[in-house]
Structures are given as C-alpha cells and as structure tokens.
Amino acid sequence: MExxxxxxxxxxxxxxxxxxxxxxxxxxxxxxxGYLAAGILIGPWGLKFVTNPQDMLHFSEFGVVLMLFLVGxxxxxxRLWSLRKPIFGWGSVQLFGSxxxxxxxxxxxxxxxxxxLVAALGLAMSSTAIGLGVLNERSLMHTSSGQSVLSVALLQxxxxxxxxxxxxxxxxxxxxxxxxxxxxxxxxxGVIATIVLGGRLLLRPALRWIARSQTPEIFTAASLLLVVxxxxxxxxxxxxxxxxxxLAGVLLAESEYRRELETDIEPFKGLLLGxxxxxxxxxxDFAVVLTRPFVIAAxxxxxxxxxxxxxxxxxxxxxxxxxxxxxxIMLLAQGGEFGFVVFQTAAQAGVIDxxxxxxxxxxxxxxxxxxxxxLVIADKWLIPLLAGQTxxxxxxxxxxxxxxxxxxxxxxxxxxxxRMLYANGIHPTVLDTDADQIETMRRFDWRVxxxxxxxxxxxxxxxxxxxxxxxxxxxxxxxxVEVAKMVRENFPQLTIVARARNVQHYFELLELGVTQIxxxxxxxxxxxxxxxxxxxxxxxxxxxxxxxxxxRHNIEQLLKMAPHRKDADKVLATAKLGRQQxxxxxxxxxxxxxxxxxxxxxxxxxxxxxxxxxxxxxxRET
Amino acid sequence: xxxxxxxxxxxxxxxxxxxxxxxITAHPQMEHSRVNRRLMRAARKPRPDGVPxxxxxxxxxxxxPDYLIDVPxxxxxxxxxxxxxxxxxIQWYSMPPLMKLWVDEVLSFGWAYGxxxxxxxxxxxxxxxxxxxxxxxxxxxxxxxxxFDAFLPPYEQTATLCGLRFLPPLVLYGAHKADxxxxxxxxxxxxxxxxxxxxxxxxxxxxxxxxxxxPEDARPxxxxxxxxxxxxxxxxx
Numbered sequence: 001m002e003x004x005x006x007x008x009x010x011x012x013x014x015x016x017x018x019x020x021x022x023x024x025x026x027x028x029x030x031x032x033x034g035y036l037a038a039g040i041l042i043g044p045w046g047l048k049f050v051t052n053p054q055d056m057l058h059f060s061e062f063g064v065v066l067m068l069f070l071v072g073x074x075x076x077x078x079r080l081w082s083l084r085k086p087i088f089g090w091g092s093v094q095l096f097g098s099x100x101x102x103x104x105x106x107x108x109x110x111x112x113x114x115x116x117l118v119a120a121l122g123l124a125m126s127s128t129a130i131g132l133g134v135l136n137e138r139s140l141m142h143t144s145s146g147q148s149v150l151s152v153a154l155l156q157x158x159x160x161x162x163x164x165x166x167x168x169x170x171x172x173x174x175x176x177x178x179x180x181x182x183x184x185x186x187x188x189x190g191v192i193a194t195i196v197l198g199g200r201l202l203l204r205p206a207l208r209w210i211a212r213s214q215t216p217e218i219f220t221a222a223s224l225l226l227v228v229x230x231x232x233x234x235x236x237x238x239x240x241x242x243x244x245x246x247l248a249g250v251l252l253a254e255s256e257y258r259r260e261l262e263t264d265i266e267p268f269k270g271l272l273l274g275x276x277x278x279x280x281x282x283x284x285d286f287a288v289v290l291t292r293p294f295v296i297a298a299x300x301x302x303x304x305x306x307x308x309x310x311x312x313x314x315x316x317x318x319x320x321x322x323x324x325x326x327x328x329i330m331l332l333a334q335g336g337e338f339g340f341v342v343f344q345t346a347a348q349a350g351v352i353d354x355x356x357x358x359x360x361x362x363x364x365x366x367x368x369x370x371x372x373x374x375l376v377i378a379d380k381w382l383i384p385l386l387a388g389q390t391x392x393x394x395x396x397x398x399x400x401x402x403x404x405x406x407x408x409x410x411x412x413x414x415x416x417x418x419r420m421l422y423a424n425g426i427h428p429t430v431l432d433t434d435a436d437q438i439e440t441m442r443r444f445d446w447r448v449x450x451x452x453x454x455x456x457x458x459x460x461x462x463x464x465x466x467x468x469x470x471x472x473x474x475x476x477x478x479x480x481v482e483v484a485k486m487v488r489e490n491f492p493q494l495t496i497v498a499r500a501r502n503v504q505h506y507f508e509l510l511e512l513g514v515t516q517i518x519x520x521x522x523x524x525x526x527x528x529x530x531x532x533x534x535x536x537x538x539x540x541x542x543x544x545x546x547x548x549x550x551x552r553h554n555i556e557q558l559l560k561m562a563p564h565r566k567d568a569d570k571v572l573a574t575a576k577l578g579r580q581q582x583x584x585x586x587x588x589x590x591x592x593x594x595x596x597x598x599x600x601x602x603x604x605x606x607x608x609x610x611x612x613x614x615x616x617x618x619x620r621e622t
Numbered sequence: 623x624x625x626x627x628x629x630x631x632x633x634x635x636x637x638x639x640x641x642x643x644x645x646i647t648a649h650p651q652m653e654h655s656r657v658n659r660r661l662m663r664a665a666r667k668p669r670p671d672g673v674p675x676x677x678x679x680x681x682x683x684x685x686x687p688d689y690l691i692d693v694p695x696x697x698x699x700x701x702x703x704x705x706x707x708x709x710x711x712i713q714w715y716s717m718p719p720l721m722k723l724w725v726d727e728v729l730s731f732g733w734a735y736g737x738x739x740x741x742x743x744x745x746x747x748x749x750x751x752x753x754x755x756x757x758x759x760x761x762x763x764x765x766x767x768x769x770f771d772a773f774l775p776p777y778e779q780t781a782t783l784c785g786l787r788f789l790p791p792l793v794l795y796g797a798h799k800a801d802x803x804x805x806x807x808x809x810x811x812x813x814x815x816x817x818x819x820x821x822x823x824x825x826x827x828x829x830x831x832x833x834x835x836x837p838e839d840a841r842p843x844x845x846x847x848x849x850x851x852x853x854x855x856x857x858x859x
Contacts, residue, residue, distance in 0.1 A: 539653045541683035593654055 012049045013056075016042045017274050032133060033372040035274050039281020053282035057340070060279050062231070063272025064129050064337060066265055068157070068242040069227045071132060071150065072249020073258050074141065080250050083151055090148060090314055091155020094332065097310045098124040102303060114170050118346045119360055121163050123303040127336030128153045128242065129276055130371050134331055142479065145324035148314075149331050157243045160338050165238070167342070168349045187237040195230060195244060199251030207257045220264040227265065259456040259486055266457070276337075283340075284365040285358050292359065299363045300370070307333045326378045334371040335364030397449035401429040401463040406494075407471040408432075408453035408483055410441060413499045413520055414473030418446070428471070429462050454482045456490060464491045472498040472514075477505045484512045506558065507565045526551055546586070553582050641678045643816055644703040648682040648710045648721035657752045657797040657805055658711055664813045665709070677816050678703075682720050689723060696728045701741050705819050706786070708777075709750040711797070715773045725780065734784045737838050743785035746820075749777055750812060752797035760795075770795075783842060787828060 016038035024034030042049040050056065075083075099120040106116030131149050132141075140146040165184075203226070210222045227245050234244030252258060289296050311329040320328055340361055347357035405421060405428035407414045414430070421428050431451040432438050441448045451458045453474065464470065470487055474480040480498070487494055497516040500506040509517050526547040533543035557578035564570045645665045649658045666679045678699060686692070700706060710721050717725075732739050753760070753770070760770040770793065781788035792815070794800060794808045815822060 539651070539684060540687040541650060542653050544687040 009050070012042055013275060013278060016049075016278065021274070028376065030134075030137065030372050030376065031274075032130060032137075032277055033369070033376075035277030036281040036369050036372070039278035040284060041281075042278070043282030043284070045284070045286040050282055053279050056275060057279035057283055060272050060275035061337060062228075062241075063269055063274070063276045065231050065241045065245045066227055066269035066272060067129065067132055067136075069230075069245035069249040070262060070265055070269055071141075072246040072251075073253050073262055075250050076253040077250055083147065083154075086148060086151035087154050090318065091152045091159075093314055094126075094152045094307075094310060095124050095156055095159055098307045101306045101310065105302060105306060115352050115356065118167065118170065118342065118351050119356075122339040122342035122346070122360060123335050123364065124307065125156050125160070125336045125338040125342065126153065126307075126332040127334055127368055127371070128157070129273055129337060130334060130368060131331040131336075133273060134327075134372070134375065140327065142476070143324060144318075145315075145320050145328040148318065148320065148328055152332055154243075154246070156336075156338060157240050157246070160240050160341075163342065164345055167346050167351060170346075170349070170351045184238060188239050191233055191237045191239065191244075192247070195233065195247050196251065199248055203248075203252060204255050204257075207252075207255065211257065211260075219260065223261050223264040224268065226261075256489060259490060263456050280337075280365055280368055283361065284369070285362050288355070288358050288362045289366070296359065296363055296366065299359070300366050303335070303363070304333050304367060304370070326382050327375070330371055330374050330378060334367040336368070339364040397429075397431065397451040397458060397461055400461050401449075402466050403427055403429045403463060404468045405429070405471065406431065406459075406462050406464060406467050406469070407473060409472070409474035409480075409499075410437060410446075410448055411473065411475055413475070414471060415441075417471050417473060417497075429467070431458070431462055454479055454486060456486060459483075459487070459491070464494055467491075467494055469495050469497055472496050472509075474499075475501065477501050477508075480505065481508050481512070484509055484514055488512050488514075503558065504565075507562055510559075510562050522551065522554070550582065553578070641699075641702060642676040642704045643678070643707060643819060644699050644705070645677060645679045645707040645709055645816075646682065646721070646724065647679060647708075648718045648724070650683055650713075650718050650720065652681070652683060655711070657794055657800065657808070658709065660805065660809060661709055661750065661752075661812055664809045665707075665816055667813070669817055673817075675817070682724055683718075686720065689720060691724055691727050693727050693730070696724065697730075697733060697741065700728070700745075703745065705746045705748060706742075707748045707750055707816070712751050712753045712773070716776075729780070729784055731841060735842075736840065740785065745786050746789050747777075747781040747786040748789040748815075749774075749791035751791060752794045754798050755796060756799075757795035780842075783840070789828065790824070 017035060020038035020041065021031050021034035024037060025031060039053075040046050043053055044051050099117075102120035102123055103113070103116045106119055107113055111119070131153055135141050135146045135149060141150070207219075207222065210219055213219075226248060230244040230248040231241035234241050252261060308329050311332055312325070315325040315328055343352070343357045343360045343364075346352045347354055352360075403426075405426055407418050407421075407428045407430045410418060410430050410432040411434070414432075418428055418430060427447075430441075430446065430448045431453050432441075432448055433450065433452050435450065438448045438450055449462070451462060453459060453462075453472075464487065470483075470491075472480055472483055472487075474483065480501075484496055484498065487496060495516065496509075496514045498509050498514050498518070500509060500517050500519045502519070506517055506519055529550075530540075530543040530547045533546065534540050538546075557574065560578070561571050561574045564574075645662070647658065647662045647665075649655045649662075652659055652662075662679055662681060665677055667675075669675050680696070680699070682691075708717070708721070710718055716722070729735070729742075730739075733741050755766060757770070758764060759766045760768060762768065774791065777791075778788045780786075792808075792812060794805070797805075800808075
C-alpha cells in the first residue's frame with residue numbers, strides 16, 4: 001500500500017468516526033449507529049472516499065475476534081460449563097428454529113429450496129458484534145438476557161463451521177472427497193486440543209515470563225500476539241477465528257493476568273469494532289436497494305419478524321424477565337457478519353447468483369443498521385412501558401476521583417455505610433450499576449457514579465490506586481468475589497471492608513485475604529434475638545452480653561471451619577460441635593447462677609407487685 | 623426526644639410526672655442481684671398511703687445496655703429533682719462501670735461544674751449501696767484493710783464539686799448472706815426515706831458544703847488535669 005493512501009485512509013476513517021460517533025451519542029442514538037452512518041457517509045454510495053469496503057470489512061472483522069477473546073476472559077471454564085445447556089439447547093432452538101421457518105417461508109414464496117436454505121441459514125445468524133457490543137455498552141453482560149444472548153452467539157459460532165462446509169455440497173450433487181472431510185475434522189479437533197492444552201500448560205508460564213520483563217508495551221504485544229496466533233491457528237483448519245479466541249479467553253479467565261489482558265486488548269477491540277461497523281455501513285449496496293426496494297424491505301421485515309417470533313417464544317419459555325425481553329429479541333433478530341460470509345461463500349460456490357447474494361448482504365446490513373435504531377425506540381417507549389417507569393441513560397464514571405473511601409454497590413447495605421460516613425464528613429466515591437438505583441439516589445442528592453466495579457479501568461478512575469478503603473457492598477456474590485480478587489491483585493494498598501451475603505461468600509472472601517467481612521444479616525438477627533430475650537424477661541444488658549458472646553463464638557467457629565470449607569462433612573461436624581459447646585457453656589452458667597441463688601436462700605416471688613419475673617422462667621428451669 | 627439507645631424502649635427518657643427524687647440505679651447483672659433488684663423495685667412501687675409517688679427510677683443497664691447514654695434526657699431529669707439517689711452495689715471498692723460512665727458524661731463541664739455549671743447546686747446526693755463483704759471485713763485488721771468510709775471520698779468530692787449535699791450513705795453490708803428479715807428491714811428504711819424526703823430527722827443538721835474555691839478550669843473528668851484537681855482538693859481540705 002502506498003504511503004499517502006495509507007495516510008488518507010486512516011485520516012478518513014478516524015475523522016469520520018470522531019465526527020459521527022459523538023454526534024450520534026449526542027442525539028441519543030448510541031455509538032453503533034454513529035459508526036454505521038459514518039460508513040455510509042464515506043462509502044461508495046456517499047462521499048466516495050472509500051470505494052472498496054471489502055478489504056476493510058475483512059481487516060476489521062478482527063474486532064469481533066478480539067471481542068470474543070474478551071468475552072472468554074469473563075467466563076471461567078466452570079461458568080462456561082454451566083452454560084452448556086443454554087448454549088446447545090436454546091442456541092440450537094434459535095438457529096435451527098429460525099432457519100427452518102425461513103426455509104418454509106422462502107419455499108412458499110416460490111424460491112428454489114437450495115436458495116431458500118442458504119438464505120435461511122445466513123439470515124438466521126445474528127451479529128455477535130452488535131449483540132455483545134450493546135451488552136457491553138450497557139453493562140448487561142451479567143443479566144439473564146445477556147447470558148442468553150451470549151449463549152446463542154456462541155452456538156452460532158460453533159454452527160458456522162458445518163454450515164460453511166455444507167454450502168459447496170449444495171452446489172453440486174456430488175459430495176466432496178470423504179477423506180478430506182475426515183482429515184479436516186481430525187485437524188480441527190487437533191487444533192482445539194492444542195489450544196486447550198497449550199492454554200492450560202503453556203500460556204500462564206509464558207505470560208509470567210513476559211510480565212517479568214516489566215515492559216508494558218511488550219505485554220500488550222504479547223496479548224495481541226496471543227489472540228492473533230490463536231485466530232490464525234483456527235483459520236488454517238477452517239474453524240472460526242472468533243471461536244478460537246473465545247477458547248483462549250476462557251482458558252485465561254482464571255489466570256492472574258486476566259485484568260491486564262483485558263485492559264490491554266480493550267482499546268484495540270473498541271477501535272476495530274468501530275472500523276467493522278464503518279465497513280458494514282460502507283458495504284450496503286444502495287444500487288441493489290434502490291432497484292428492488294420492495295423486495296429488500298419484504299426480506300428485511302420478513303426475516304426480522306420470523307426471528308423475533310422464535311426469540312419471543314424462547315424468552316417466554318426460558319423464562320426471561322419481561323423488561324429484558326425486548327433487548328434480548330432485538331440483539332439477536334438482526335442478521336450478522338456470518339451472514340456476509342455465508343452469502344459470499346455460497347455465491348462463490350455457485351449456489352446463489354451474485355445479485356441474490358448482494359441483495360441478501362444488503363438486507364443483513366440494513367437489519368444491522370435497524371437494530372440500534374430499534375433499541376433506541378425500545379428504550380424510549382417499550383421498556384419504560386414494561387418497567388412502568390422511565391429510564392434515563394446514565395453516564396459512566398469518567399472523571400478521576402481521589403477520595404479515601406470507595407463504596408462499590410449502593411443498595412440497602414452500601415447506603416447505610418455511606419450515610420454513616422457522610423454524617424462524619426467523609427465523602428466516599430460511590431459506584432453502582434443499577435440505573436434505577438442511581439436515579440433514585442441522585443434525587444436525594446447523592447453523588448453516585450454509574451460503574452461496574454469489576455472493571456479494572458473503572459476502579460482506577462474511581463481512585464482505587466490512592467484510596468485507603470474499599471467498601472465492597474455489592475449484593476451479587478460472584479461479582480463481589482470478582483472485585484475482591486481484582487482489587488487484591490491490582491491495588492494491594494486498598495483495604496477491603498466487605499459485606500458477605502452468606503457463609504460461603506464469607507469463606508470465599510476470607511480465602512482472598514479479606515479480613516474485614518461482615519455477614520449482612522448476622523447483627524440484625526442478633527438484635528432480634530436480644531429483643532426476644534428481653535420480651536421473655538431477660539435483663540436488657542444480659543441479653544446484650546449473651547448476643548455479643550454468641551457473636552464472638554459464632555465467628556470463631558466460622559474461622560475454624562474455613563480451612564476445610566470444601567469438606568461438607570467436616571464443616572457439618574465442626575458446626576454441630578460448636579453449637580453443642582456453646583449450648584453447654586451457657587447451660588452451665590445458668591446452672592451456676594441458679595445454684596448461687598439457692599445457696600443464698602433467696603426467692604423473689606414475695607415481690608408480688610412486680611409484674612415481670614426478674615429471673616426468666618427458662619433460666620429457672622435449668 | 624431523640625432515640626439514643628441502640629434499641630430504644632418507649633418509656634426511655636423523661637416522664638412528664640413531677641418528681642423530687644431521681645434514683646439512678648446500676649447493676650451489670652441485675653438478673654443475679656439479691657438486694658439491689660429489690661431496692662430498685664421497692665423504689666418503683668406506688669406509695670402505700672395512696673399519695674402519688676414523686677420517685678423516678680433510672681435502671682441504667684436496662685436503659686443503656688449498649689452504653690450509649692442519653693445525656694440530655696438524664697440531665698433534664700436531674701435538673702427537675704431535689705434528691706438524687708445513687709443505688710448500686712459496691713464493686714471493687716467503687717461503682718459499676720456504666721454508673722461511672724454516667725457520672726463522666728452526665729455531670730458535664732459547664733453544666734454540673736465549671737463556669738455556668740450550677741445545674742445541680744443545692745440538691746442532695748444520697749448513696750444507697752450494698753457490699754458483698756461483711757462490715758467486719760472493712761477494718762484495718764481485716765482483709766479489706768480500711769473502714770468502709772475510706773472508700774467514699776471520691777463520692778463526697780464529686781458531690782461537693784457539683785454543689786450537691788452528700789447525705790449519709792445507706793449501706794447494707796454482706797448483702798450475699800443477709801437474711802430475709804435484714805433485707806426487709808433495709809428495704810423499709812429505704813422506701814420510707816424516699817417517700818418522706820425531705821422530712822428526714824438529721825437533714826436539718828447537715829449543711830450544704832459548697833466548694834470554697836473552684837478554679838474555672840477545674841476538669842476532674844480529664845486525665846491531663848489531674849494535678850489541678852489534686853491541688854483543688856488540697857485547697858478544699
């Protein structure tokens with residue numbers, strides 16, 4: 001490539017993105033629409049700055065690969081395994097259900113069954129870039145609809161391989177040489193095995209070795225190399241690059257370098273994805289659109305409706321919360337980048353002719369353009385209708401903070417901590433991810449930032465590197481543990497004061513080295529126990545002392561159990577023994593007290609005018 | 623009325639009854655008490671003659687099991703009273719810890735003593751206490767080595783610094799072993815005195831002993847000012 005053309009190209013893309021994206025965001029349309037619009041603007045049907053979008057499309061597709069690597073990093077193998085049912089179950093329902101209905105629709109409309117099948121398979125695919133991109137943009141990855149979108153996207157990645165292999169078979173009746181098919185399968189399995197084994201055994205030591213060089217840019221280079229190498233390896237055997245990157249991500253999800261990898265890859269992913277959307281915008285063939293506008297419209301509306309129908313049925317059967325359904329449906333209804341590949345391959349193999357192919361590609365591209373627009377509409381009208389209230393887009397924390405205390409999670413727990421601190425002149429930096437919650441808190445003049453505390457960059461912005469204390473009050477156990485882990489690794493100076501949902505959570509935090517942990521219900525329950533004792537006639541001070549002693553004993557027991565928390569029998573035995581010891585100890589004390597009173601020859605019943613017994617009945621019985 | 627205790631009870635705080643006598647009682651383990659509990663209850667009982675009782679009883683360990691004393695409420699009660707009774711067992715030759723915290727916080731600088739600290743002036747303070755050991759043990763020849771009176775100067779001086787008249791204490795020795803008759807007799811004297819106050823035979827002979835010279839910066843509740851307090855005590859003596 002010539003030096004000047006490289007410069008003009010970069011200039012065009014960057015300028016288009018920098019102008020279009022903030023403008024689109026300002027109009028409340030989201031960044032994806034901005035990129036797509038920029039693409040249309042500079043593309044062959046706009047200002048003609050770029051005339052051959054295909055190269056850019058191929059190059060920027062790597063953004064999707066990087067994104068799947070990042071998604072993989074978020075998914076530990078254990079969690080991926082727990083997703084196997086939604087992936088293969090619901091994923092297959094989506095893909096094959098939609099494809100089947102689309103074939104039926106195509107054949108009824110009088111299409112050749114082969115064309116109908118290719119079109120159906122291509123259109124049934126969704127855009128991972130848009131789906132996961134939107135999930136990330138809105139921090140919806142952890143919601144149930146987010147997980148469902150991810151599951152379906154993963155299945156599509158897996159299914160793309162046999163579908164692409166199937167296309168040439170459709171062209172000619174005669175099958176390809178059996179041998180090469182088997183050989184290909186064996187190769188593919190071999191590569192996956194290599195990635196899994198290599199990832200398990202080699203990647204971590206390699207990364208450790210690189211990290212020891214203390215050269216940040218080399219670590220970044222290594223991160224990129226890792227993804228590129230995996231992708232290349234997958235491609236040589238005809239597998240999806242994105243799938244390979246995803247696998248590599250999953251394998252590194254448990255490594256201590258996860259956060260660094262994430263932070264390093266993130267900007268590349270963002271830029272490449274942006275380019276990808278620009279390329280999609282550029283590749284909309286308006287010539288086709290203009291010559292057969294009604295056919296295109298019918299195809300777009302038709303396939304969106306069919307897919308939406310299948311997704312709606314899935315959402316009801318899963319079931320997903322009503323508020324999350326529109327997003328779930330919209331994120332999977334559109335066609336996707338796999339569609340482009342499917343149609344191109346099919347056209348090359350001669351299954352469909354070139355005009356049909358470009359018509360379908362245009363339909364997919366338009367559906368991709370529609371998705372963010374539909375989302376905006378859904379946000380404005382549909383979701384508020386379902387949720388029964390309006391929701392505002394809330395700005396993520398972006399200005400660096402430097403308070404000495406950070407509170408992550410500002411629900412019922414974090415709020416009490418925060419109010420107490422405020423009352424004493426401490427102004428913590430507060431992070432929460434619940435937009436409604438933030439909205440409400442802001443109405444009470446709280447400075448609450450929108451921010452996912454599991455993200456290293458956000459925590460850095462929140463001032464984690466200089467703060468003294470992090471109040472970890474997130475109610476989601478998994479996220480809480482994730483934050484604790486990340487903070488212990490990256491901000492060792494930051495003391496974690498944690499809320500534990502339950503004993504298991506307590507143990508997990510303890511294992512990460514967190515020492516200031518409070519179980520969220522222990523103290524209020526003990527307060528209630530005090531009230532009960534008081535109602536039964538115990539002296540208030542005695543009730544307090546007993547509760548505090550119970551508390552101490554309880555925590556001692558917990559710490560004793562912690563080392564063998566995974567051995568259920570031992571935990572049970574220790575717990576039982578502990579309870580027995582405490583009961584015996586208290587019983588002995590009651591007996592001694594009773595003896596003392598008898599020795600003194602004292603009975604208090606003579607005091608007839610007093611209503612409440614001075615010594616509780618229970619105590620006298622023992 | 624602010625709620626200060628960790629678990630506020632509805633009647634925690636000031637009652638709108640007229641009262642001349644406030645009994646401040648403290649026993650960390652009232653449930654094990656033999657005599658102090660009965661003293662407290664006796665003080666709470668309505669008067670046998672049907673006259674409305676002017677006695678208010680503050681059971682500190684019950685009001686403030688978490689040691690969070692409602693200082694304004696306590697001060698308001700004291701301000702309205704004429705006689706303040708401290709009723710508690712002697713523990714380690716002194717008062718129970720919450721009682722001491724009450725003294726530290728309620729008898730505050732600028733309110734009970736110091737500049738403008740005249741809220742308690744002219745009132746009476748009466749110590750009603752019990753000891754675990756016998757009277758005989760409080761003797762130079764026995765294991766307690768001092769007469770019981772030798773342990774009282776901190777009480778007397780606290781009263782004096784606040785302008786309170788320190789009335790002769792009512793002491794029940796050997797409360798663990800006292801027989802029923804002795805306790806009943808003791809209770810009778812106690813209740814009788816509470817109800818008859820200020821009509822006590824010896825009261826007219828007791829003079830209010832106001833501190834002669836109290837420097838404005840006298841701070842008996844502050845460790846750093848111990849020397850000044852010492853000096854002040856010498857001057858008073």
